[in-house]
Amino acid sequence: MLVFNLSKAAAEFFTVTRKGEKISCIEPAPHKTIAESIKTPFFPKDIEAQKNNDFQWQWVVHCVSVKRQKYLLVMDYHSRYCLTFPAGKKGDQYEFFNLVEKHLKSTFRYIAHEKMINTVEVDSCVDVYNSLVNTCAFYQRGDRSVQAHINEVVWHLERLCFEDGMIKENIDCLRFNLFTGQIPRRIKGNKDYLFPNQEYLSYWLKAFSAENRVPFINNDNIIDFSQYVKKC
Template sequence: MLVFNCTKAAAEFFTTVRKGTKISPLKPAPEKTIAASLQEKNRQSTSRERHLEALVQNKSQWHWLVHAIKVKRKNVLILMDYHSRFAMTFTGLKKGDNSGFLKVFAQHLNFHIQELIPQVITDPDVIKASFEQYKRTHSSNTFYQRGDRSVQSHINDVSWHIEMTADEIGELPAGIDLIAFDCYINNTIRNRKGKTGYFVPLQSFLHQWLCQYGGLSQAQADKLISALQEKEKARYQAMHHNMFDVVTDSIEAEHINGEVEAILMSQIQGKSATGNENNVIRVDFSKGKN
């Protein structure tokens, strides 16, 4: 089941009033928080068999946080996966258009998976099989009104970026430009409570998909993501060296070198690095891509 956990703003977006009657897809949440919902499944298990069943149920519930904002007087929905912090941004949706939202969700998810898996696996049958497994696992959906502070802090960063992007280009991105925006956001290095070191949402999301729907073991997915990290590291190092072709001030060059190395080491090895007040380090891996 796909679980869309809506903030108050998102809940209002999905709610309309017709002939004095409120129409909304939202249902009362069984637990107050997303974490409590996942923990409740495990508490219900009293034996090894029931524990394994609970783990399967947890995997069958894919939790997303949904937030709504206004940019240039238009509705923008920001979705973020609870576990990987992978984000998708939707523009052009009408208030209360729940079916339209689900359609766009499926389209964006399909596009991202079609782009991500070939980075680590070239067999097209893997993509097809993973989508079949995904559809079997999530044949239904539900909407609850509840949030999560940790996820919301990262959503707020996405909100800032979409507002800045709209100001720079004079309008909200749409179509392929919106997909490109998501790719940039999901290549942003982040950290969160309970997770050691920094991580890249795009890589965490891909790892999650390969394990849950691609039929890969944890070890197999780890190996593929590690290879992808090394590839990105080598490409970014090449970009890093090119910086010095245009840097003439030795002090400035030394400063850039230190920052780049800190980012790379924190991304690949999980060591501490310096971020801003939101614990975010921004790296645009989309630039310089062949």
């Protein structure tokens, strides 16, 4: 199950008013902090946790407007890898879920290719992901550390949009996400910097594969991004 923790701006995006009534997919958070939910996973009553091995993946979601275009920024709590893409229809959680999964898989395939991981193993990881993830939950709560890193991505997004033009296509989003993912980040309590691209791939290999590998990311090669976007 993917868990989307929404900032105030993101919560407003996922709330619509129809006939004077507010409609939202947001549920009461089971714990005050994301860290507590990781330590003690909670599943909605209609979810049989055993069917997905009690798997949860925590994300923090933010929404910003750049030159009248709304963007959603979805950052992995673990790796701090950020998915950035134009927002779809306001309040449409199903479109959002599909977009997130599309970017999740295309990113993994691309970074795995950079690592020269066998395509059979890559496909196997995606299959395991598909078997574990079939639903999501939305809560309004945040994390100050993750939000600070999201704000850094927003700065790069605004700079790119004003200087080079808006990012709209999936390929452009993938390029931007990989760019911000190679920027080292610091988490309180960790003495070393983490590199989101590397941590993201490592998470996939550990969570969705029996093999435990430590990836090394080489971002110098120029590759046709379109093959990764179209495959997902």
